[in-house]
Amino acid sequence: AAGVIQSPRHLIKEKRETATLKCYPIPRHDTVYWYQQGPGQDPQFLISFYEKMQSDKGSIPDRFSAQQFSDYHSELNMSSLELGDSALYFCASSLMGEGSPLHFGNGTRLTVT
Amino acid sequence: GENVGLHLPTLSVQEGDNSIINCAYSNSASDYFIWYKQESGKGPQFIIDIRSNMDKRQGQRVTVLLNKTVKHLSLQIAATQPGDSAVYFCAESSGGYNKLIFGAGTRLAVHP
Numbered sequence: 161a162a163g164v165i166q167s168p169r170h171l172i173k174e175k176r177e178t179a180t181l182k183c184y185p186i187p188r189h190d191t192v193y194w195y196q197q198g199p200g201q202d203p204q205f206l207i208s209f210y211e212k213m214q215s216d217k218g219s220i221p222d223r224f225s226a227q228q229f230s231d232y233h234s235e236l237n238m239s240s241l242e243l244g245d246s247a248l249y250f251c252a253s254s255l256m257g258e259g260s261p262l263h264f265g266n267g268t269r270l271t272v273t
Numbered sequence: 274g275e276n277v278g279l280h281l282p283t284l285s286v287q288e289g290d291n292s293i294i295n296c297a298y299s300n301s302a303s304d305y306f307i308w309y310k311q312e313s314g315k316g317p318q319f320i321i322d323i324r325s326n327m328d329k330r331q332g333q334r335v336t337v338l339l340n341k342t343v344k345h346l347s348l349q350i351a352a353t354q355p356g357d358s359a360v361y362f363c364a365e366s367s368g369g370y371n372k373l374i375f376g377a378g379t380r381l382a383v384h385p
Contacts, residue, residue, distance in 0.1 A: 164316070193372065200281055202362055202375035203317065216372045250316050261307055262373055264316030 162186055164265035166251050172271045173241050181236040181268045185253030191215065192234040193262060194226055197248040209234060210256050241272045281360060283380040292350040292383075296363035296376045301344060303365035307373065308337060308348045312359045320348070320361075350381075358383045 165184040173179050185192050191210045195203035196219075205218035209228035220226075223241075228234045238245060248269050252262035286292050298306065304325040309317035323330045323337045323346075330337050336349040346363050360380050364373040 202377055205372055205374065208372055218372070252316075261319045261322050263319060264309075266314070266316045 164251055164253050164263055166249075166265035166268050168268060169266070170269045170271075172273065174273055175241055175243060177241050177272075179238045179241060179270060181238070181249055181251075181270070183234045183236070183251030183253075183265060185232050185234070185251075186263055189253035189255055189263075190232065191254050191256045192228055192232070193252040193254075194220075194234070194236050195250040195252065195264075197250060197267070199247075203250055206236070238270075243272050246270060246272045281378050281380045283382055285382045285384060286353050288353060288355060288383055288385050290353055292348075292353045292357070292381060294348045294350075294361050294379045294381065296346040296348075296379075298344050298346055298363065298365045298376060300365060300367060300374070301341075302367045303374075305366045306337070306339060306346055307364045307366075308335075308346075309362045309364060309375075310357075310359045311362060311378070317362060353381075353383050355383050355385060357381060 167182045193208040194206040196206055197203045206220040207226050208216045212228045224238050226236045248267045250264050250267045252264045254260045254262045307322040308320040310320050311317045321332045321335050321337050323339050328339050334351045338347045360378040362378045363376045366373050
């Protein structure tokens with residue numbers, strides 16, 4: 161079965177640079193979520209989109225923005241990168257509605273040097 | 274890997290034993306709960322879910338128990354196998370948007 165696809169798998173950037181992470185949800189899923197996971201930490205919710213509109217917002221820094229496109233793929237844009245942004249970034253998708261589990265991609269590992 | 278285990282509690286079991294992983298959730302309004310398994314270098318993988326109108330749900334080799342009175346969730350794995358070694362997270366949500374809030378993970382180490 162098709163899963164959530166994230167690209168790139170690994171990304172190395174320097175401080176103050178920008179980065180763009182991409183997410184392709186499972187076909188027919190209408191909702192996309194972004195999570196950040198630091199070493200030894202649980203995933204932290206950043207932001208979500210339903211039908212191309214932002215549906216919820218978590219602990220996403222103002223330096224980050226995201227959007228969902230007409231084909232339902234999503235991009236997380238990160239600017240003025242800081243060392244503390246180094247983490248795993250996961251995208252998940254689901255069908256909107258109660259009781260629909262989130263399915264996660266294998267993440268993008270971002271390293272800021 | 275991303276889960277270096279510095280901050281994660283670890284449950285060590287022998288192959289073939291039953292495992293019980295516990296989780297205390299935070300929001301009394303949460304009405305949907307999920308257990309995820311995360312292996313090194315991979316994203317969280319769905320194991321089993323349960324809604325708040327149930328107190329037990331069984332899957333293949335796994336059982337989730339929900340105690341709303343004390344806001345406690347547990348995952349039982351029967352006949353634990355080496356392939357079950359991973360970090361396990363519980364997650365909760367409330368309302369209809371499915372945004373999940375994750376609890377602290379537990380590392381399960383299965384020894385042959």
